[in-house]
Amino acid sequence: MKKKWVLFLALVIALFTGAMMTGTTAQAASDDSLAQVQKKGTLVMGTSPDYPPYEFQATVHGKTKVVGMDVAVGEKIAKDLGVKLEVKSMSFDSLLVALQTGKVDMVISGMNPTPARKKNVDFTHTYYQGGYSIVINKADKGIYKNKDSFKGKTIGAQTGSTMYNESKKQTTDTTVKGMTSVSDLILGLQSHKLQGVAMEKPSAEAYVSNNKELASIPSDFDLSASDTSASAAFKKGSTSLVNAANKSVDQIKNQNLVNKDYLPAAGKYLKTNTVNTSMLHYWKAFLKGVEYTLIITVCSVFFGFILGVLLALARMAQGGPLMTGLRWLATAYVEFIRGTPMMVQVMFVYFGLGLVVNLPALMSGIIAISLNSGAYVAEYIRGGINSVDKGQTEAARSLGMSRGYTMRYVVLPQALKNIWPSLGNEFITLIKDSSIVSIIGVSELIFQSNIVRSDTYRGVAPIAVIMVLYFILTFTASRILNFFERRMQHD
Amino acid sequence: MTKPIIEVKSLAKNFGDNVVLKDITEQVDPGQVIVVIGPSGGGKSTFLRCLNLLETPTSGEVDFNGENLTTLDPKRVNELREQMGMVFQNFNLFPNMTVLENIKLAPMKVKAVDDAAATKRAHELLKQVNLDDHADAFPSSLSGGQAQRVAIARALAMDPKVMLFDEPTSALDPEMVGEVLNVMKELANQGMTMVVVTHEMGFAKSVADRVWFMADGFIQENNTPESFFSDPQTERAQDFLSKILM
Numbered sequence: 015m016k017k018k019w020v021l022f023l024a025l026v027i028a029l030f031t032g033a034m035m036t037g038t039t040a041q042a043a044s045d046d047s048l049a050q051v052q053k054k055g056t057l058v059m060g061t062s063p064d065y066p067p068y069e070f071q072a073t074v075h076g077k078t079k080v081v082g083m084d085v086a087v088g089e090k091i092a093k094d095l096g097v098k099l100e101v102k103s104m105s106f107d108s109l110l111v112a113l114q115t116g117k118v119d120m121v122i123s124g125m126n127p128t129p130a131r132k133k134n135v136d137f138t139h140t141y142y143q144g145g146y147s148i149v150i151n152k153a154d155k156g157i158y159k160n161k162d163s164f165k166g167k168t169i170g171a172q173t174g175s176t177m178y179n180e181s182k183k184q185t186t187d188t189t190v191k192g193m194t195s196v197s198d199l200i201l202g203l204q205s206h207k208l209q210g211v212a213m214e215k216p217s218a219e220a221y222v223s224n225n226k227e228l229a230s231i232p233s234d235f236d237l238s239a240s241d242t243s244a245s246a247a248f249k250k251g252s253t254s255l256v257n258a259a260n261k262s263v264d265q266i267k268n269q270n271l272v273n274k275d276y277l278p279a280a281g282k283y284l285k286t287n288t289v290n291t292s293m294l295h296y297w298k299a300f301l302k303g304v305e306y307t308l309i310i311t312v313c314s315v316f317f318g319f320i321l322g323v324l325l326a327l328a329r330m331a332q333g334g335p336l337m338t339g340l341r342w343l344a345t346a347y348v349e350f351i352r353g354t355p356m357m358v359q360v361m362f363v364y365f366g367l368g369l370v371v372n373l374p375a376l377m378s379g380i381i382a383i384s385l386n387s388g389a390y391v392a393e394y395i396r397g398g399i400n401s402v403d404k405g406q407t408e409a410a411r412s413l414g415m416s417r418g419y420t421m422r423y424v425v426l427p428q429a430l431k432n433i434w435p436s437l438g439n440e441f442i443t444l445i446k447d448s449s450i451v452s453i454i455g456v457s458e459l460i461f462q463s464n465i466v467r468s469d470t471y472r473g474v475a476p477i478a479v480i481m482v483l484y485f486i487l488t489f490t491a492s493r494i495l496n497f498f499e500r501r502m503q504h505d
Numbered sequence: 506m507t508k509p510i511i512e513v514k515s516l517a518k519n520f521g522d523n524v525v526l527k528d529i530t531e532q533v534d535p536g537q538v539i540v541v542i543g544p545s546g547g548g549k550s551t552f553l554r555c556l557n558l559l560e561t562p563t564s565g566e567v568d569f570n571g572e573n574l575t576t577l578d579p580k581r582v583n584e585l586r587e588q589m590g591m592v593f594q595n596f597n598l599f600p601n602m603t604v605l606e607n608i609k610l611a612p613m614k615v616k617a618v619d620d621a622a623a624t625k626r627a628h629e630l631l632k633q634v635n636l637d638d639h640a641d642a643f644p645s646s647l648s649g650g651q652a653q654r655v656a657i658a659r660a661l662a663m664d665p666k667v668m669l670f671d672e673p674t675s676a677l678d679p680e681m682v683g684e685v686l687n688v689m690k691e692l693a694n695q696g697m698t699m700v701v702v703t704h705e706m707g708f709a710k711s712v713a714d715r716v717w718f719m720a721d722g723f724i725q726e727n728n729t730p731e732s733f734f735s736d737p738q739t740e741r742a743q744d745f746l747s748k749i750l751m
Contacts, residue, residue, distance in 0.1 A: 408559055409597035409656075413611035413663055414587030417579070423614055427601050502601070 047252030048095075051119055056098045059088040060118035062106035064195045064468035065172075065213075066220040067280035068124035068244075071103075071465045074283075078299055078465065081283045083216075083276035084122040084244075087141050087266060091120070091246065094262040102375075104455040105194050107174045108361075110135060113249055115368045120259070121247040124214055126176040127240050131247070136256045138263045140243035142272050146177060146233040147218035148210040151203060152226070158210060160234035164188040167209040170199040176241050177212040184235050195464055196221075201473030203228070214244075216277065220284055293479050296466045303462030304483055310379055310448040310458060315441050317384035322391025327421070329396055344392070351389035357450050359386055364454040379451030387444060394436045398429030431502045438495035442488045459483060508571070510535045510667060510698055511556060516565035518551055525551045527722040528565070533667070538699045540713035540730070542706070544745055547720040549702045553671050556700065557589045558582055570666075587615060590660030594672040596652040598644040598659070604631070605640040608659045616663070623662075630658040634688050650681030654688055661692075668692065670701040706749065710734060718742045 051057055061084060063069045069082035080101045092099035102118050109121045113135055124144075127137035148169065150158050158164065165187045171178035173192035181190045191208060193199050200221060202208040210231075213221075218230040235241075246263065248256050266272060293300075328344035331337040351359070363385070364378040373381070402425050410420040430437075452461035463476040470476070509532035518526040525548045533539055541549050554560040556567055558574050566573045569585050577585070599607050608627040612618040618626070631637040634654035644652055653673055660668060670689065674682045686708050693699060693712050703709065709716055709730055716733040718726040718741070725741045726733065737743045 403597070405593060405595055405597035406599065409591075409593060409599070409659075410611075411583075412557055412559065412586060412589070412591035412669075413660070414583050414615045415611055416583050416615075419614055423610060424599055428599075431601060 045253050048254035048258055056100045057092040058100045058118045060102050060109050060112050060121045061123040063103050064197055065124055065217055067216050071469055072283040082280045086276040088122050091259045091262040105453055111365050115365045117368050124244050127245040135247045135250055137245040137247055138259045140245050141263045141266050142244045145215045145242050146235050147215045147230045148212050148233050149218050149221055149228055149230050150210045152229040155229050161185055169210040170202055170208040171212045180235050181212050197467040293475050299462045299466050303459035306458040307448050311445045313380045314383040314387050314444055318387030318391050321388030322395050325392035326395035348389045348392055356386050360450050375454045375456045379456045394433045398433035401432045402428045434499050442491055445487050507534050512568040514566045517563050519563045529724055535698055536696050537714045538693045538712055539715050540709040541702045541717045541719055543719035548722045549719050550671055553669050553702050557586050587663045588666045590665035591669045592656050592660055592673050594675050596656045598652055600644050603641050604655050608662045612662050630661050634658045649677045650684045653685045667698045672702050
């Protein structure tokens, strides 16, 4: 047993070292970043679209798209390079990883070029010099003046952002709470879990002007220029691309394009966004979420089931060293998948495999969830096969049926019936677990609800809507499964 | 002299340290009905299951029509198994299929018989075992006697040359034993080669051509039913017969 365990560990280590090596070689390659982008014809920009007016989702001609001043900056850079801009949404935490693994060519997301970040990526010149504000509830306006008024209180900031780090450093006796999305922070503020939210000045102003319950106060943080300025980030070592982008950024700065054009344009989108904040108005966004949730679930159940059957058969393989090896591999796979979080698997497939093949987020999500589900389904099926009486196999074999036919026509159909409730459970779990792929930016229900939340500045209603939608999905699924279960009852 | 259809040569079988069969050498001629009797735990079922390789012999050989099963590749073994129907103590019908589907499955999947022909043959066999009115029933709705007759029909659907019966009436209520034995008798009358492991002495007396008395992993006595029951040669057989009610 012990020997097996050591072997297994060695395999895992080998796998990860392999992944690291690919990483280093990719970085050491000579700088042809500009030529590559121009050859591709597209510049892929990563951003976290819940930070108006920098970047946010708006409905334009019935379609949701990412807009805001950062997108305008991205478009200007792409145009000057003579390529098309493609915007990819993901959580702020994932942006730099996506840049390093080549999922995106450039990150513009109100990001400050801090020294720590500069170690990992290259920044352009600054395109915008902002400052920090703290958003508070309007009712508290007399109580809080600046960062120092929050002694014994809690303020929030976006996880991984400069505001978060500076809030921690520059306040005393104040709890700083980090959350991934600004909409969640605002919700925390309105439900009095937080007393203030630190964010960039333009964002604060956007929130305040769209929500009468909120007010903004100056932060009075002591900040260096790099903490308040926003730059575009590129992969470390892509000097030619950074230089080209700098030409555009300098133009933006010299002609004051952000204040003159980009911010007013973003403001217009914000207005159209908040004209109608009823959930019904966003039915298309929710429908899209349902659609993607279903696509992910159905595909993952299908491939997961096939993988599960193969793994179950491999785990029960008997015979020579080849079969033993197969059995061992399948067992190791099942143990490894069951022993690691699905969220990590999703990120590993998207970012990790991304080093080798560039898979779209949706496909990565389906692959990761299928791989995960297969391991669980394999165990159900193995149990199901073992639950079929040995006499069934003997009867089939005595009739001249081969091992394979016996499995396919006699054992598996009965096993399937025995494990149907467990499989149904897995299916319903997958409907809910598919929400994990929102972290890599697949527009399933959770992701869509976050967009609606940041669009409408309403915190709770979208959550209630998707709660009901999830329940409708799972309840319908369980009714359908029960129907088939009844049909299989013969004894 | 006819060529034997089954020849067993120096057959032995152990389960770990437990020696179940020790050096058995016998043969079955075409058309013969062999009844294997003996005390429980004497290796009767294991012996029968070695004949179609449901159990792999530890040593020795089992020849079917001159081919040594123990040395053949799995594919050829499957082909030869088609020619040896087997009926089990617990019927082992497929519970998720109707009676008709139970019978049709192997001919259609293994012999690629088309659906119409397989259905026709299945109905013939069901008539033969007096169950044609139950063609669309599921096994769970059948009595033990009916289920065992379906199992016999299912085995016959592959047109076997030999039928192996492993205590076919042991799991049945007493009033159902007769209907199964009648079907088996009829089959014997039609000239089917049969090897039957059973505790039904009446059946052995009236139907068997040879009685093999098996105990302690050996065939202790191979005799005609008449002389076996009236004048057993071995002490072991005398002891066995004295203990059962006749």
